[in-house]
Amino acid sequence: LPWLRTAGQPSLDAFYNETQAKLFLKFYEQPARIVFNEFMEATWNYVTNITKRNRKNMFQKEVEKSQFMLYFGSRARLFKTDHFQNPDVKRMLSKLQNIDKSALPTEDLQKYNRLLTYMETTYSTAEVCLDEGPCIPLEPDLEEIMATSRDEKELLWAWQRWRDAVGRQIRPVFEHYVQLSNKAAQYNGYKDMGALWRAKYESNTLEEDLKRLFDELQPLYLNLHAYVRRSLFRYYGPEVINLRGPIPAHLLGNMWAQSWDNILDIALPYPKKPPEDVTKIMKNQHWKPEKMFQEANIFITSLGLLPAPSEFWVKSMLEKPADGREVECHASAWKFYRGNDVRIKKCTEVTIEDLLSIFHQMGHIQYYLQFQNLSVIYQEGASPAFEEAVGSVITLSASSHKHLLSRGLLSQQHQDSEEEVNFLLGIALEKIAFIPFSYLVDVFRWKVFDGTITKSIYNQEWWNLRLKYQGLCPPVTRSEEDFDPGAKFHIPASVPYVRYFLSLVLQFQFHEALCRASGHAGPLHRCDIYNSKVAGKMLGDVLKLGSSRPWQEVLKEMTGQSNISAKSFLSYFKPLLHWLVNENVKQGDILGWLDYSCSFEEKSTDKVSFLGMVLEPEQARLGQWVLL
Numbered sequence: 001l002p003w004l005r006t007a008g009q010p011s012l013d014a015f016y017n018e019t020q021a022k023l024f025l026k027f028y029e030q031p032a033r034i035v036f037n038e039f040m041e042a043t044w045n046y047v048t049n050i051t052k053r054n055r056k057n058m059f060q061k062e063v064e065k066s067q068f069m070l071y072f073g074s075r076a077r078l079f080k081t082d083h084f085q086n087p088d089v090k091r092m093l094s095k096l097q098n099i100d101k102s103a104l105p106t107e108d109l110q111k112y113n114r115l116l117t118y119m120e121t122t123y124s125t126a127e128v129c130l131d132e133g134p135c136i137p138l139e140p141d142l143e144e145i146m147a148t149s150r151d152e153k154e155l156l157w158a159w160q161r162w163r164d165a166v167g168r169q170i171r172p173v174f175e176h177y178v179q180l181s182n183k184a185a186q187y188n189g190y191k192d193m194g195a196l197w198r199a200k201y202e203s204n205t206l207e208e209d210l211k212r213l214f215d216e217l218q219p220l221y222l223n224l225h226a227y228v229r230r231s232l233f234r235y236y237g238p239e240v241i242n243l244r245g246p247i248p249a250h251l252l253g254n255m256w257a258q259s260w261d262n263i264l265d266i267a268l269p270y271p272k273k274p275p276e277d278v279t280k281i282m283k284n285q286h287w288k289p290e291k292m293f294q295e296a297n298i299f300i301t302s303l304g305l306l307p308a309p310s311e312f313w314v315k316s317m318l319e320k321p322a323d324g325r326e327v328e329c330h331a332s333a334w335k336f337y338r339g340n341d342v343r344i345k346k347c348t349e350v351t352i353e354d355l356l357s358i359f360h361q362m363g364h365i366q367y368y369l370q371f372q373n374l375s376v377i378y379q380e381g382a383s384p385a386f387e388e389a390v391g392s393v394i395t396l397s398a399s400s401h402k403h404l405l406s407r408g409l410l411s412q413q414h415q416d417s418e419e420e421v422n423f424l425l426g427i428a429l430e431k432i433a434f435i436p437f438s439y440l441v442d443v444f445r446w447k448v449f450d451g452t453i454t455k456s457i458y459n460q461e462w463w464n465l466r467l468k469y470q471g472l473c474p475p476v477t478r479s480e481e482d483f484d485p486g487a488k489f490h491i492p493a494s495v496p497y498v499r500y501f502l503s504l505v506l507q508f509q510f511h512e513a514l515c516r517a518s519g520h521a522g523p524l525h526r527c528d529i530y531n532s533k534v535a536g537k538m539l540g541d542v543l544k545l546g547s548s549r550p551w552q553e554v555l556k557e558m559t560g561q562s563n564i565s566a567k568s569f570l571s572y573f574k575p576l577l578h579w580l581v582n583e584n585v586k587q588g589d590i591l592g593w594l595d596y597s598c599s600f601e602e603k604s605t606d607k608v609s610f611l612g613m614v615l616e617p618e619q620a621r622l623g624q625w626v627l628l
């Protein structure tokens with residue numbers, strides 16, 4: 001590692017012993033808080049007011065932060081810690097050594113930061129223009145269309161135009177992002193950036209654990225996919241849906257088909273018992289964004305956990321500004337390494353979907369508040385999946401009928417067996433549909449980073465994974481001019497995604513443990529830990545640890561198991577799986593999508609593509625589907 005070589009150093013052992021290490025770590029704390037705080041403030045100022053000046057200032061702070069991290073990261077490597085006594089000193093020194101992109105030489109780093117900001121800002125400021133008339137952004141307009149429109153043509157328009165506006169602009173830059181990412185990873189001692197991202201999980205069985213969990217959850221997904229395909233077939237007809245093939249990706253109620261809760265109306269098992277429209281109730285009760293955040297705060301403090309501090313309410317951006325400022329609307333939680341300065345940035349709409357996603361964001365805030373007295377080095381989740389699971393586990397209680405009723409968001413409990421199936425299907429459309437999507441995003445990116453997926457096949461491989469894992473096809477033929485993964489925030493924003501897959505499993509494992517601790521008896525999906533100080537203490541004790549202990553130890557203390565397990569997820573949905581299997585058998589539906597392939601722009605265009613499937617010319621005449 002060239003920048004490590006230190007010529008003419010006095011005898012290392014004398015200088016770099018354990019006592020010196022403790023001093024070194026102590027000396028790191030204060031300057032780190034200052035440097036990180038200034039960097040976060042500059043980044044916050046940019047994403048909440050996208051201007052040239054704010055971008056320039058953010059770049060400046062980024063360079064300063066990286067110089068600081070390079071200084072300490074390189075010196076942390078000089079300590080020979082294998083004979084050190086204190087495990088904490090060893091753990092902190094080893095965490096300090098991973099400095100990610102700060103390891104890049106300055107001009108590479110500046111180029112990398114420009115690429116990252118270009119991609120993320122392209123995503124955040126992109127608009128789709130109607131033939132004549134206004135241009136509309138993703139949030140709230142295009143997302144609203146994808147969630148509520150039932151016009152297949154309109155859905156196709158929004159789906160395709162968003163990808164034209166974002167994916168295509170990001171594609172030429174993405175390959176340079178990949179190269180510089182891998183260069184940074186190698187400077188940190190990893191073979192590529194995927195390896196650096198995976199190292200965050202401190203597990204040498206991560207990839208097989210992921211595969212095992214995915215396989216355990218597959219029966220749930222295949223049955224839900226078949227059932228939803230049947231529902232869409234009934235609604236949109238045989239010319240749109242093939243009962244034995246993949247589902248067109250624009251019909252699932254979401255721009256990325258990552259969660260399907262917005263098409264519950266189409267897929268409702270017992271349409272005679274429609275669930276109440278909580279969004280309508282919220283609007284009738286004149287809910288405002290601030291009240292939605294207060295609602296989450298009330299839940300969290302009912303557990304005996306920490307309230308959102310006054311700075312949160314003053315400094316957060318809870319709504320899309322009305323003063324014409326360009327902002328990044330994608331919701332996120334922020335810590336500023338300065339006591340109680342924690343914030344959320346969200347372009348909140350008054351809907352039940354946004355209320356529940358606010359619980360997710362407030363979970364991040366709670367983690368920040370709970371670990372703020374730890375060393376800066378430990379101010380992160382026990383694993384990235386723990387960070388994501390905290391808010392989501394609270395959402396599982398908050399979305400229960402019992403809780404919504406107690407908060408005046410439902411007029412009755414809706415507990416008969418048919419209403420219960422309707423409820424569970426609603427949760428399944430959010431959580432089970434998300435299994436393959438949250439799994440494949442980083443399978444794609446790990447392959448891009450390790451070179452398996454080269455730039456000439458980015459889009460083809462993306463859709464191969466979308467077909468293989470999700471059983472979806474694009475509604476129109478795609479080509480290598482397109483870059484559909486770039487149309488999903490986390491790709492241009494370079495935020496890892498497998499954390500959400502692991503969080504899916506973990507949040508149910510947490511939910512079961514917290515429900516048991518709170519004294520809940522009965523089915524897991526009826527549990528609401530609201531007001532349980534015992535559950536709150538159990539959760540708070542996990543959050544206070546930050547990343548000071550390996551997550552396996554933390555999980556064992558909380559749940560008694562030291563490995564992540566899909567058992568709780570499966571038991572939560574057990575009643576629904578029975579219902580789905582019966583329903584699919586009754587309808588004679590097959591599970592899966594056989595060997596179909598999605599239509600992709602071929603060089604020779606003699607093939608006929610139809611709604612995402614490829615037809616050989618002679619079979620097209622006979623109307624047969626080609627099984628490739």
Ligand SMILES: C[C@H](N[C@H](C(=O)O)[C@@H]1CCCN1C(=O)[C@@H](N)CC(=O)O)C(=O)N1CCC[C@H]1C(=O)O
Binds near residue numbers: 258331357360387500
């Ligand atoms: C809406 C949510 N926004 C993320 C999140 O809250 O995780 C934001 C953007 C990326 C990281 N992030 C943060 O806030 C981090 N600062 C948290 C932290 O690292 O402390 C999001 O992207 N989600 C929620 C479910 C699935 C996924 C999606 O919508 O695809």
Ligand SMILES: [Zn+2]
Binds near residue numbers: 360364387388
């Ligand atoms: Zn999150």
